[in-house]
Amino acid sequence: MNAKRLPHGGEIDRTRPISFTFDGKTVSGFEGDSLASALLASGITILGRSFKYRRPRGLFGFGVEEPNVYVDIEHQGSFLLNQRATTTLARNGMAARAVNASPTAAADRMGFIDRFARFIPSAFYYKTFMWPNWHLFEPRIREMAGLGRVNPDHQGPVSVQVNHVCDTVIVGAGPAGLAAALMLAEAGEKVLVADDGVRPGGSLLHRDAKIDGMAGLDWLSRTLALLADLGVRVLPLTTAFGLYDHGLIALNQRHRDGRADTLWRLRPKRIVLAAGAIERPMPFAMNDLPGILSAQAGLAYLRRHAILPGERIVVASNNSTGVEVARAMAEAGANVTLVGETGETSTDIRHIRGRITAARGRSAVQSVILDNGETIATDCVLVSGGFSPTIHLYAQARGKLRFEEATAALVPDAEIPGVTVVGGAVGHFTLAEAFAALPQALAVDAAPPVAAPQSYTITPAWPDPNMKGRVWIDYQHDVTTKDVALAVRENFVSVEHLKRYTTLGMATDQGKTSNLNGLALMGALTGRTIPEVGTTTYRPPFTPVPYSSFAGLRGGQRMEPLRRLALEPEHRALGATLGEYGGWLRPVRYGSDHSAILAEAQTARRSVGLFDATPLGKIDVIGPDAAEFLDFIYYNSIPSMKPGTCRYGFILNESGIVYDDGVLVRLTEDHFIVSCSSSHVASVHAMLEEWRQDRFAKRKIFIHNSTAESATVTVTGPLARRVIEDAGIDVSLDDTVFPHMTTVWGRFGQARLRATRVSFTGDRSYELSIRQDLVGPLWKALEESVHRAGGVPIGIEAVMMLRAEKGFIVIGKDTDGMTRPMNLGISGPLHKKKAEFVGKRSLLTEEAQRADRMQLVGLVPADGKGLLPTGAHGIDVSSGAIRSIGYVTSSYPGVAVDHPIALGLIERGAARIGDEIDIQHLGERRKARITLPCAFDPKGERLYA
Structure with a gap:
């Protein structure tokens, strides 16, 4: 291929030369060049390697249709993966390397694979690597698959x-x-x-x-x-x-x-x-050789970048646009032959009516053979098979x-x-x-522009099943006519099956240059027309989009600012170690010593603890239809709740998976408060709004997220009631007036507060919610009262210990993306609740009803070796092979019990209470005994102590 830069013309700025490297070789260009145009002008022939056979490839297109030449780029500290050379601007100092080539595109050490092409047709890996074991071959195959190599250390720029x-x-x-x-x-x-x-x-x-x-x-x-x-x-x-x-x-x-x-x-x-x-390629043998370009791409390189793509050019076209391309190349000084059923040309262009049947050459096209047997020497072929x-x-x-x-x-x-x-x-x-x-x-009443009369004519030149040689249909995925014929022989005649069996038109190509030729060939092989064959499904994105664009400014303090507690100064004054939990900066423990966590939990069990529960969700759902709406949202039954009561419940997604849990408070007949997990407030609020707009669009429901408007302080432990009374809070604490799982209104000084008697620790507990700006004095009064009672403020880690000992779960820690309510031992609503609710139908599927599903259990070390590792797998070795039967979700020292405790999801766990199982973590084997999840106060007497 003898491409060269012309001395004049084009959109480039010749006063601003640039240079960059390609596969380590210095390439010169000008401002305004794309990587492709600069590489073409440099005379480098092999710019890439094909995906499967590692065949040498050069440019075919000018823009997003380019199937062959992709590069990884380093420039000024940035790393860009899998960039199309045709759509990437050339910049001074850029270092580009061809993907899918090692060490370079010109000297790819894997180029020998093409010699074995007859043994590796489409789908060969499905048939070849099943014996003796796919996993023996998988690592190497995955290493060779794909295009480009991710640099895990690169920190890219932030998109807007x-x-x-x-x-x-x-x-x-x-x-x-x-x-x-x-x-x-x-x-x-x-x-x-x-x-x-x-x-x-x-x-x-x-x-x-x-x-x-x-x-x-x-x-x-x-x-x-x-x-x-x-x-x-x-x-x-x-x-x-x-x-x-x-x-x-x-x-x-x-x-x-x-x-x-x-x-x-x-x-x-x-x-x-x-x-x-x-523009579509033309089908003929060896039509993927470097030097074979789209005709319109060749014309664009000539007129926009002043590059003549060859000295002896063959323009092969089945439509009337080939004449313009041939004339332009001839006027630029090339020796041009026009092949095809096209219109008249000038006298300095040789015109042959017919078709190319094959191209010849090793690393680039050197000649073409016509259907009349004539061979034409050439260094560039510009093809136009029509337009899609x-x-x-x-x-x-x-x-x-x-x-x-x-x-x-x-x-x-x-x-x-x-x-x-x-x-x-x-x-x-x-x-x-x-x-x-x-x-x-x-649909506008306006005169359009008027263009000079033109005509467009075309004589179809579809792939012929009887063509000899290797005829490429899809350059990007190395799909030939023989691959399509193989798919037909193996009965993959649906167009969608063809796509997946051969990979024709997949990935970033999305059929841009390959689809119609592939459909036509499938039709010819099966005796169908193109409309009868049908089309594949085009999927976004049209061209690759950087992940950074999708992510945008999602990270860091600008877009995800750490949420701060109104009581942060008070926590710091008490020596709290703070950490991020669910986007909130919360007290981990009070003191720098990690051992303080267990001491805080033991003090709370023994007397009383005080913790900041402000991040818990407080989403108001108000209106005459609020009860019916929440009955649809929750797995549990809601209308039977009386004003002033609370109910623990699950929110499921449409697949029946537990999405969130928490307490629902009914203040009045038409006013509820959804108290969801602190890390799920935004997503639960969004879910409520989505269902309100979709299913309850015309109903009387109002939803307001008031989480940020009030602070919540929780007092928990056997002496919790005494602390509330001693702190000067005006609220009735009589168990007959204010029993467990109810809410009442009270006052602290002149401020109104809401007291809710719910427990996340297993002890008597009171959640006190007050306006954010008034919480400081309330905390101070409670802290002093807690101190007098022999208690302490406790951090979130101590709370986690207390809840695990009681068998209470944390969504996302003790559940995963497959956990349904039945896995957690709560199946009653599915059988008793008659109203429709989110996820109900999914809970009735065969998969959801499997008898061997994972179930929440407690786990106690049975080998005297201390804590079970979180994430350790329960294993079954009865068959001789190791099989996972679940895993440890939470593990802590005992607070009120004299042994470590753990929670886990174990296969058929509820039926195996008392059994010992093997636990494995990082190669170490342990023994554990399955117990009920609740290790502390199973009868719930401490809630009323």
């Missing part, structure tokens, strides 16, 4: 997320998109245009055009000026990668200066898809496609509310046709 409001989002800043933007903006709409190119213009930047009597580039300049005057925002380097529910369109914007990408979220009234079309509309976003919005014979393309079949498709994306492959359709498509 933007929520933008406008009337219309237009995807694509080509001529159709810009014309649509102008017509809508002049009609008074607020418009945003997104385009993944470096600059707006689309095909006008490299193809000949005449619009409104002026050259295409002149019309482009005038239109952009008019759009700027109308306030239209045009975002270059911005890819619309997904259309989601409720009209959400997501954009990812890259930046020239190397800043982290920006994620845009918009829900406009209308989305106009003007993303153009992607870029309908990925339309398909993501559940749009259906139809095959149009006249253009040999899949086009949108019907309108989708809120989505309009125009230009090449709808199959209008001439400007005149695209412009003429705009007024009706956009």
Whole structure:
């Protein structure tokens, strides 16, 4: 391949040269080059290796359609993984390395794999590596799979997320998109245009055009000026990668200066898809050799980067666009042969009607063989097999496609509310046709631009099942015609099965260059038409999006500020060691010595303890329909609750998995307080709102998260009642008036407070909730009273010890993503509750009702070796092999009992009380005895002591 930079022309800035390295070799370019254009101009032929066979590959495309050349990049301390060379701007000092190649693309030591291609067709690994054991081969196969290598030590820049409001989002800043933007903006709409190119213009930047009597580039300049005057925002380097529910369109914007990408979220009234079309490859043997490019890509490199891709160029086209490409190459000084059923050309271009049947060459194309037997020496082949509309976003919005014979393309079949498709994306492959359709498509009364008359004709050139040699259908995944034929022989004739069996059109490619040729070949092999074969499902993202864009500013104090307790100064004054729990800075213990935790817990058991429970959720649910609503939300029955009472209950997700637990307080007939786990307040609030809007949209329900408005202080222990009385709190503590699991109102001085008698420790306990700004004096009075009673303030770790000893769980610690209420010994509501509730149907499935499910149990060391390790697995060795039967979820020293205690989820645990089981952790074996979860006061007498 003898590509070269021309002395004049292009969009590059020749006054600003740059240099970077590729696979360790220095490459020169200019400001305005992409990595691909600079590499092409440098004369480097092999720029990548194919995914499966490690075949040498060069450039094929110009933009997001590029299937071959991906690089990992290091630049100014940043690391970018799996970047398409065609969409990555070249920057001075950049170090790029080809992915899937070792040590370099040109000298890949795994290149020999291609010699064994006949033994490794599609799905070979399913058949080859099952014997003697898949796990013997798995590590090496996984090491070779995938593209690029993650640098786990890299700390990338922080991305920004933007929520933008406008009337219309237009995807694509080509001529159709810009014309649509102008017509809508002049009609008074607020418009945003997104385009993944470096600059707006689309095909006008490299193809000949005449619009409104002026050259295409002149019309482009005038239109952009008019759009700027109308306030239209045009975002270059911005890819619309997904259309989601409720009209959400997501954009990812890259930046020239190397800043982290920006994620845009918009829900406009209308989305106009003007993303153009992607040129298809031509099927012939060895059509993946370096030096074989898309014809439009070759034209773009010529006119935008002043690069002539070869000296002896063959343009192979089955449609009328090949003539323009051939003329442009000839005018730039190349010796050009045009092969195909196309229109007339100039006299300095040799025109042969026919098709290429094979290419020849080792590391690059050196010649092509035609169907008439003629061999033509060449160093560059530009192919055009027709155009496929870029309908990925339309398909993501559940749009259906139809095959149009006249253009040999899949086009949108019907309108989708809120989505309009125009230009090449709808199959209008001439400007005149695209412009003429705009007024009706956009429903605006405005005259569209007028383009010079053009015609587009095509003679289908689909893959032939009888083609000889290796004909590539999908460059990115190394899928050939023989792979598709194998899928058919093995009865994978559904288009979705074909996709998964061969990997055709998967991953980042999403069928951009491969899909239609694959569908046509499947049809030919099975005697079906392309419409009968059907299409695969296009999935977002359209092109890869950095994880940092999705994450945005989610971490750190700016976006996740540590929540602070109103009593933090008081805790610090008492010598508290503070730590983060569920996003709150809370007292771990009082004192620096870790042994203080057990001492605090023992004091609380013996006399009384005082702890700050402010982070517990306090979500008000109010209204005449609140009881019915919460009965749907909770696993437990709610309407039978009387005002002034409390009930412990579970909230499940739709899969029947325990999502949260806590106490529900009913203040009045139509006023409840959901006291959820402190770390789940935001998510439980969001869940309540989601169900209120979805299922109870027209009901009288009001939800308010008042967690931040009040502070809660808990007094627990045998002397808790005496402490409350001694602290001067005006509340009736008589057990007949204020029994366990009830709530009453009282006063502290002039302040009103709510006292709730619930316990997370197993001892008599009182939760006192008061306004945040009034909690200081209340804490001081209680602390002094606790001190007089011989008690102490206790931190969260002591509370964890006390609750585990009582057998109380912590969601996410003593449960996992498979834990259902029955696993925790609570199955009554499933059988007794008649009302529908979230997750009910999932609890009735065969999986949920399995007799061998994990069940919550207590565990006591049976070997005298002390604490059981948290996370240790219970194991069954009866079959000779080690099998996990569950694991330890919590483990602590005993507080009121004389032995360590633990909780765990163990297979069939409830039926195995008293049994000894083996426990294994980090290679060490232990013995444990299964007990009931409650190790302390199983009759609950201490709640009333």
